[in-house]
Amino acid sequence: MMILFFIYQFVSCYEEIVIQNTKGLKQLDMESLKDETIVFEAKSSQYQVSILLICDQVPSFQEFEQIFNDENFGCISDWNAFDYSESSQKLMLIRNSTQNINSYSQNVKYTNSKSPYVGIFSQKYDLVTIYIYPKQSNDCIMNCKNKGECKQNSCFCQQGYFGYDCKYQGSNIFDEEYLIKLNYYYVDLESLKDSNFSIQFKKQGRFSYQCLSINPYFRKANIIDRDIIEISKEEINNCLQQGQQQLGLAKYYVIQIYQEEFLYISRQESENTNDYKTILISILSTCLTILCCIIFCVFRCYRSKRTITNPNQNRILINLQTKITNNDFNQELAILIPSIEYSAILKKHPQIRNFNECAICLDNFRQEQLVRVTYCQHVFHYKCLDAWMKKNLNCPICRSAQDRQTIKLQEKLQTAISQNTEFNPEATSQKLPVSRVYGETPMLTNHRSVGSSKLIQSNI
Numbered sequence: 001m002m003i004l005f006f007i008y009q010f011v012s013c014y015e016e017i018v019i020q021n022t023k024g025l026k027q028l029d030m031e032s033l034k035d036e037t038i039v040f041e042a043k044s045s046q047y048q049v050s051i052l053l054i055c056d057q058v059p060s061f062q063e064f065e066q067i068f069n070d071e072n073f074g075c076i077s078d079w080n081a082f083d084y085s086e087s088s089q090k091l092m093l094i095r096n097s098t099q100n101i102n103s104y105s106q107n108v109k110y111t112n113s114k115s116p117y118v119g120i121f122s123q124k125y126d127l128v129t130i131y132i133y134p135k136q137s138n139d140c141i142m143n144c145k146n147k148g149e150c151k152q153n154s155c156f157c158q159q160g161y162f163g164y165d166c167k168y169q170g171s172n173i174f175d176e177e178y179l180i181k182l183n184y185y186y187v188d189l190e191s192l193k194d195s196n197f198s199i200q201f202k203k204q205g206r207f208s209y210q211c212l213s214i215n216p217y218f219r220k221a222n223i224i225d226r227d228i229i230e231i232s233k234e235e236i237n238n239c240l241q242q243g244q245q246q247l248g249l250a251k252y253y254v255i256q257i258y259q260e261e262f263l264y265i266s267r268q269e270s271e272n273t274n275d276y277k278t279i280l281i282s283i284l285s286t287c288l289t290i291l292c293c294i295i296f297c298v299f300r301c302y303r304s305k306r307t308i309t310n311p312n313q314n315r316i317l318i319n320l321q322t323k324i325t326n327n328d329f330n331q332e333l334a335i336l337i338p339s340i341e342y343s344a345i346l347k348k349h350p351q352i353r354n355f356n357e358c359a360i361c362l363d364n365f366r367q368e369q370l371v372r373v374t375y376c377q378h379v380f381h382y383k384c385l386d387a388w389m390k391k392n393l394n395c396p397i398c399r400s401a402q403d404r405q406t407i408k409l410q411e412k413l414q415t416a417i418s419q420n421t422e423f424n425p426e427a428t429s430q431k432l433p434v435s436r437v438y439g440e441t442p443m444l445t446n447h448r449s450v451g452s453s454k455l456i457q458s459n460i
Contacts, residue, residue: 016129019127019129021125026120037136038132038134040090043131049124051077052091053117054075056100058117077089078090080163091108092106095116100113106153108164141153144166146161172187172188176265178265181258186253187252193240196231200266207229207256207257207258207263208258211242213240337375342368359378359380360380360381
């Protein structure tokens with residue numbers, strides 16, 4: 001008994017109407033239907049020869065295109081099911097509405113008319129079965145697919161799904177490198193507000209693109225042959241405004257391909273994307289410039305510190321450390337190492353005739369030229385030695401130090417040697433140890449070549 005009860009309840013929940021001759025317009029009897037929300041489902045014996053429609057008033061169509069382009073009768077039809085030859089067509093009628101609205105994307109007809117027209121149109125003979133389902137208020141035309149949620153007679157679909165029952169799935173075109181036939185690709189308009197959109201292909205292709213809130217029928221889109229898709233800011237805003245009037249509809253532009261070959265994307269970006277890239281490049285450039293400046297400053301500071309702490313790299317800093325400026329040093333050099341004519345040196349030290357070449361400029365000494373004799377007993381043109389001492393405080397030949405402190409120390413040493421010789425005459429015949437500070441080279445001999453390290457032996 002319980003099984004029979006459930007069968008009875010199931011059978012009584014819908015009404016079945018069979019129409020045998022469907023050529024032309026055939027109207028359904030609505031007098032016995034009292035429900036406010038009704039779903040009509042039409043199933044044909046052939047592949048969609050007939051089309052189900054609901055209109056505000058009795059139409060006078062002769063062809064299918066007249067239904068789609070209708071502006072007089074306010075008709076709504078399930079064109080996607082008809083064009084794709086699906087097993088059935090479904091439409092929902094909601095009566096006693098405050099206004100007449102066609103939600104084409106949801107296949108819902110809102111009307112305040114007491115006797116709307118519900119019927120079948122066909123250009124051929126067909127056998128059609130009509131199923132009528134009463135619905136509760138806020139019910140959807142059927143169960144929402146792909147995790148869609150039914151609210152206020154509309155299916156709110158997840159991201160990337162569309163259609164009155166969320167059965168169509170698309171791919172975000174920004175995630176694709178190429179487009180293929182039979183797939184749907186969408187552009188989410190919420191991310192493109194107040195901006196233009198364009199996408200460039202590597203070569204010309206055959207495709208269509210449409211705003212779902214204006215035209216939700218995929219086979220009714222205009223097919224074009226181009227290599228670029230351009231959607232203006234005005235078109236995008238218009239599509240968004242139309243979508244706001246239809247509950248549950250995602251604000252998408254849908255793109256379809258009508259060729260066997262892949263259509264490769266060359267560039268896909270919007271003005272917003274360009275702005276983001278420009279801002280990102282500017283930020284990275286600024287950060288890189290600042291980083292380079294910091295590295296340069298650190299390098300300069302490090303190098304300056306090395307220069308100051310390394311005396312062999314900058315002799316001028318040594319002069320500053322010893323508090324001797326160039327002018328002061330030149331004056332003091334004239335006192336510590338006085339200039340004298342070369343002829344006077346020859347009279348005092350005749351053995352120097354064998355060494356008559358300046359080791360700095362490599363020119364021979366002339367009798368009247370002024371020369372300087374260092375405390376390590378080397379002879380140079382006075383100008384040559386002055387120029388040398390401005391850059392280097394070592395002897396050009398033996399590398400003995402020639403700074404003021406060392407010269408003073410050597411002067412005291414020579415004075416001590418002289419005093420020792422005066423009180424101890426035999427000390428002159430003894431070899432004195434050579435100073436390691438001055439004159440690290442042996443005494444002058446007749447077998448050393450010009451320019452080598454020599455000491456001029458005194459006759460004191």
